[in-house]
Amino acid sequence: MYAREKEDGNLRPDWQMKNFCEAVNRCNLRDIGFIGSDVTWCRRLGMRGWVRKRLDRALVSTNWSAMFPNVRLHHAVASTSDHCMLVLKALRIRQRGTRRLKLFKFGSMWLRDEGCKEVVTEAWERALNIGAQHPFS
Structure with missing residues (x-):
């Protein structure tokens, strides 16, 4: 676990962290990183203060990473x-x-055009007809 991933509280035994890292490597997984807070969990431990950790993470395979390169x-x-x-x-x-x-964007200058009223009326009626054919769409 990196130093920024844990603040205060009891440390995990080295053998547990080593086994976890070995399992991740054996499965060819990698952490995709994150955007936001450095920690995902925090709790107040009475007089001892706050414990803050990055408990949660996303581990992915190389294939998954290649299929979804734009996921964060x-x-x-x-x-x-x-x-x-x-x-x-x-x-x-x-x-x-x-x-x-x-x-x-409507331009007020169009109101001065002689054909404006006719174009707007025709478009309005066409939209009403489409709406009547598909009332819940």
Whole structure:
């Protein structure tokens, strides 16, 4: 366990940590890291103060890592628990060649155009007809 992963409290015996690390290595797993707080659990131990540890982690295989390269683990603080929630989030990656839809912005100058009323009325009626065909969509 790294020094930043534990603050105060009893230390685990070296043989336990060695066995854990050996099992992780034998299974070809790796910690994917995290975004957020350095610890995932904390508790007050009376007069001894607070114990803070990184108990929870995500271990993944190389294959999983290759399949999901844009996934990040977040430590999200929960006010109702002494543990942080672990949240896997996929980063949104835009593929090449795909264009982002632009938001429609109405220009008041269009009101001066003679055909504006007709275009708006036609579009409105078309939308009403589509809505009538699919009332709950």
